[in-house]
Amino acid sequence: MLHAQAADLGKGEVGKVGKVTAVHAVTLGPPWLPWETTSSCLEPTLPARRIDLHTHSSASDGTTPPAQLMREAREAGLDVVALTDHDTTAGWQDAERALPAGLSLVRGSELSCSRGGISLHLLAYLFDPDEPDFAAVRRTLRDSRVARAQRMVDLLAADGHPVTWEQVRALAGGTVGRPHIAQALMAHGLVDSVNDAFMPDWIGTRGRYWVAKAELDVVDGVRLVVGAGGVAVFAHPGASKRGRIVGDDVIALMAAAGLAGLEVDHVDHDESERAHLRALAAELGLLTTGSSDFHGDNKEVRLGAHLTSEASYDEIVARATGLPVLAA
Ligand code: AMP
Ligand code: FE
Ligand code: FE
Ligand code: ZN
Numbered sequence: 001m002l003h004a005q006a007a008d009l010g011k012g013e014v015g016k017v018g019k020v021t022a023v024h025a026v027t028l029g030p031p032w033l034p035w036e037t038t039s040s041c042l043e044p045t046l047p048a049r050r051i052d053l054h055t056h057s058s059a060s061d062g063t064t065p066p067a068q069l070m071r072e073a074r075e076a077g078l079d080v081v082a083l084t085d086h087d088t089t090a091g092w093q094d095a096e097r098a099l100p101a102g103l104s105l106v107r108g109s110e111l112s113c114s115r116g117g118i119s120l121h122l123l124a125y126l127f128d129p130d131e132p133d134f135a136a137v138r139r140t141l142r143d144s145r146v147a148r149a150q151r152m153v154d155l156l157a158a159d160g161h162p163v164t165w166e167q168v169r170a171l172a173g174g175t176v177g178r179p180h181i182a183q184a185l186m187a188h189g190l191v192d193s194v195n196d197a198f199m200p201d202w203i204g205t206r207g208r209y210w211v212a213k214a215e216l217d218v219v220d221g222v223r224l225v226v227g228a229g230g231v232a233v234f235a236h237p238g239a240s241k242r243g244r245i246v247g248d249d250v251i252a253l254m255a256a257a258g259l260a261g262l263e264v265d266h267v268d269h270d271e272s273e274r275a276h277l278r279a280l281a282a283e284l285g286l287l288t289t290g291s292s293d294f295h296g297d298n299k300e301v302r303l304g305a306h307l308t309s310e311a312s313y314d315e316i317v318a319r320a321t322g323l324p325v326l327a328a
Helices: 066-075 092-097 132-158 165-171 178-187 218-227 248-257 271-284 310-319
Strands: 021-023 036-038 041-045 080-086 104-115 118-125 215-217 231-234 261-265 287-290 325-327
Touching: 066 080, 066 092, 080 118, 092 104, 104 132, 104 218, 118 215, 118 218, 132 165, 132 178, 132 215, 132 218, 165 178, 215 218, 218 231, 218 248, 231 248, 231 310, 248 271, 261 271, 271 287, 287 310
Parallel strands: 080 104, 104 215, 231 261, 261 287
Antiparallel strands: 021 325, 036 041, 104 118, 104 325, 118 231
């Protein structure tokens, strides 16, 4: 069920394009990397692949264009990166075209969801972008974001703040979000940082100029992702400092609907939250991931700040039927 009010602006999505090679199975690291040996055994072992499964580009609320993000990912030493812009696949094509040698691309998206009035994010990997039900929902989510951002600008303007919709629209290269309004507030000298804009006096959740956006019920979201051949992972499920989080009962419902895993290693989780989520994942038979949730200059976290194990990554790739991983 979508909790939404729709506006009339949508962005086109790209399909399965590009001159890159599909990689269905395990991709090993570059063969020229030195092999590691252990003192007890002379068997060579390949260094572990460095895998970051959650990044945002300027196709949503990151500041790095998708092509540049691919280059920076390789420079940061990553072997695998997922592009997971909010509610869109619009950055995929540019990312594919710019994919550097040695980097594998997992095409994904991060869906705006909710349960019981709590906003949640669901990572979707390797789904078929043309599957009509899921494609229609992404479009509705994006459309709602436009109407909602316009209302937030109207509220700011009504209080005499000189932010305009044209300015916010120009700052958003794709899916519009609160970070674009935050940048506009910064440009007018009204706040010092994106983070400051997320305080209750401005556009923080339930704050003075905050307006709700459409969100998909998170269990329906899991079903939609799986129905499009994708793999669903609950993004930062324990990020209590961002706002209210759902209980383990909701995660169990998501697991029963086909959720594959929980994003455990994330900058917004403390050690006790990670320990709890790891135990819960083991109990529910879910895999665990770790990722940066890179947003360019909109957040301080860097690419590769947290990584996913090779075992979890290989399981995600094996479960996906919508799209292959791409490698140059
Ligand atoms: P929206 O999806 O438009 O409601 O905006 C939420 C987005 O804002 C998240 O995906 C984050 O990228 C970003 N965000 C949330 N809280 C903060 C914060 N305190 N500082 C900077 N960015 C934030
Ligand atoms: Fe974001
Ligand atoms: Fe998120
Ligand atoms: Zn994210």
